Amino acid sequence: MGKYNDHRRLEGKHAYLGCSQSSWENRDDEQLVQMYYSKFASEVGTAVHAFAQNCIVNKIKLRKTDDHLIDYFLKVEWPSEKYKGSKIPPGAYDSRMLIETVSLFVNDAIGFRMDSEVILAYNEDYAFGTSDAFSCDEASKTIRVHDLKTGVHPVKMNQLLLYAAQYCLEYGKNPKDYHFELRVYQGGEIIEYFPVADEIIEKMQNIVHATKVLINKIERI
Numbered sequence: 001m002g003k004y005n006d007h008r009r010l011e012g013k014h015a016y017l018g019c020s021q022s023s024w025e026n027r028d029d030e031q032l033v034q035m036y037y038s039k040f041a042s043e044v045g046t047a048v049h050a051f052a053q054n055c056i057v058n059k060i061k062l063r064k065t066d067d068h069l070i071d072y073f074l075k076v077e078w079p080s081e082k083y084k085g086s087k088i089p090p091g092a093y094d095s096r097m098l099i100e101t102v103s104l105f106v107n108d109a110i111g112f113r114m115d116s117e118v119i120l121a122y123n124e125d126y127a128f129g130t131s132d133a134f135s136c137d138e139a140s141k142t143i144r145v146h147d148l149k150t151g152v153h154p155v156k157m158n159q160l161l162l163y164a165a166q167y168c169l170e171y172g173k174n175p176k177d178y179h180f181e182l183r184v185y186q187g188g189e190i191i192e193y194f195p196v197a198d199e200i201i202e203k204m205q206n207i208v209h210a211t212k213v214l215i216n217k218i219e220r221i
Contacts, residue, residue, distance in 0.1 A: 033091070040092035045150040047074050047088070048098060049117075049132065052148055055106045056116040056133065062103035070095040070102070098150065100188035105148045108183070108190075109133040112144055120166035123211045131163045136171075142179045143167065149186035157182055157193045164195070165203035175200035 016036055017024055027035060051073045055062060062069070074088045074095075109116065114135040121128030133146035145160045160182040168175055175197035182193040 037089065037092040040088050041151060043088055044074065044093045048102060048150050049148060052102050052106050052109075052132070053116040055102075056109045056114070059110050061107050061110055062099065064100055064103050066103065067095040067099040070098050093150075097188060101150070101185050102148065104188070104190060105133070105146060105185040108185075109146060113137075114144060114146065120163055120170055122166050122169040122207050123215075126214045127166065127207050127211050129159075129163055129166060131160075134163065134167070136167065136173070136178075140179070141177060142181060143173075144181045144183075146183045146185065149184055152187070155184045155186055155191050157184070157195075160184070160193070161195060161199060161203050162207070164200050165207055168200060169204050169207060175204070 014021075016039065024032060024035065048070070051070070054060075070093075071090075074093065108114075112135055114133040116133055118131045118134040119128060120131060120134070131145055132148045133144075135144045136142075137144070143164055145163045147160055149155065164175075164180055164182070167173065178197075180195050180197075180200060182195065184191045
């Protein structure tokens with residue numbers, strides 16, 4: 001057998017400039033850097049959601065000038081000497097843009113007395129999800145679902161419709177008795193949608209049907 005350098009610490013890992021995925025060869029310098037930063041999108045999203053949850057739970061309202069809090073929260077373990085103590089390279093996120101969105105999301109959630117990171121489950125094996133911010137106000141008969149987006153992909157309300165449907169199924173609520181206010185916070189903006197009861201009912205039916213299919217087809221094998 002040949003003798004090779006010891007790279008055991010790299011076992012199970014994948015390099016950005018890897019051999020099995022060579023699409024990087026076709027990128028220019030700027031694209032190489034941006035593609036590398038995009039690898040951290042999931043980590044940025046997870047960290048920002050955790051930051052927002054902490055603010056909502058502790059009722060800490062934010063200002064649009066609090067971008068330094070985003071920097072502080074994200075910089076934890078980055079190995080570079082230049083950014084020592086940082087987990088995510090600064091070029092992978094825009095703290096000023098993030099704080100614009102997060103401040104709107106956090107302040108509204110606190111203002112509407114919403115709960116953060118609410119798990120909604122029709123079936124704990126197949127049909128459940130975690131809403132970024134959720135509330136059901138029985139006094140005004142209003143169900144609110146707010147979602148925080150840190151990415152740039154086009155917004156779709158389907159996810160929020162499903163959260164509302166999960167809640168109605170789990171807690172035996174009739175959508176016809178409630179008003180629904182859905183909001184997506186992205187890019188410093190708020191996108192609102194006010195679905196009618198029939199839209200929620202359709203999602204409820206889809207959830208129930210798909211769950212039955214999985215229980216009958218999978219669990220009986």
